[in-house]
Amino acid sequence: MRNNNVPIAVEGLPFVAGAALISAIFIIIGWKVVAAFFIVVTLFIIFFFRNPKRVTPANEKAVVSPADGVVIYLGPAREPHLDQDMMKISIFMSVFNVHINRVPISARVVDQFYRPGKFLDVRHESATFENEQKGLVLETANGIRLVVVQVAGLIARRIVCYPTIGTMLRRGERYGLIRFGSRLDVYLPLDTELQVKMGDQTVAGETILGVTA
Incomplete structure (x- = not known):
């Protein structure tokens, strides 16, 4: 099954990459406020698609x-x-x-x-x-x-x-x-x-x- 042993769900990677790319573009052209906004968006997307480990109870029923x-x-x-x-x-x-x-x-x-x-x-x-x-x-x-x-x-x-x-x-x-x-x-x-x-x-x-x- 997908998403085993990865910190971010693979379905979220295109969104992370897209937001990070937009952030980089605005950093390069010097639009600091807009760049900061998209950095926050990138961090939120990473947070949203986080994929933590879980410990499942032993009782099979x-x-x-x-x-x-x-x-x-x-x-x-x-x-x-x-x-x-x-x-x-x-x-x-x-x-x-x-x-x-x-x-x-x-x-x-x-x-x-x-x-x-x-x-x-x-x-x-x-x-x-x-x-x-x-x-x-x-x-x-x-x-x-x-x-x-x-x-x-x-x-x-x-x-x-x-x-x-x-x-x-x-x-x-x-x-x-x-x-x-x-x-x-x-x-x-x-x-x-x-x-x-x-x-x-x-x-x-x-x-x-x-x-x-």
Whole structure:
């Protein structure tokens, strides 16, 4: 999987290079104020695409957060793709969060879907049905299925998702990202023992969202 052992996500390198080049041009022509602005922009882009290491909990039944952010929804919901009732956890990522997404549980990708759509504020529930999104249906070795969905937001306009159907994924490994602010939805079986609550801060690959039966 991409972005292993690199300090900055490879998807961010063109943005870093572009901003750094503009900074250099303005430094050369002597426009110090404008150059300073683009240096700040370059540093922010580096900060946004940072790719820190994480330590995943050992419990194989634990479902870890796929994203850094804050829990903005937690409760039963109808999962549109599987068309069944599940426990939904939505995690909002601001532009200040790490945007590398991580696999919530060791499983095989048995299906995936992409829905084009709008770019509404992801803190509104209507974004679940109207925004652009990319989802993976995962199945564990003992047959448990869950769904993880990357939802593009008001600023985010580019969803990156590496796995394809049939890919075996390890809990905590990097599997994609969304550029510049967005949301991750995780749909779990209704009998999952939840470990988070509304308003909790999550750390991708480390925070346990719940424990499967």
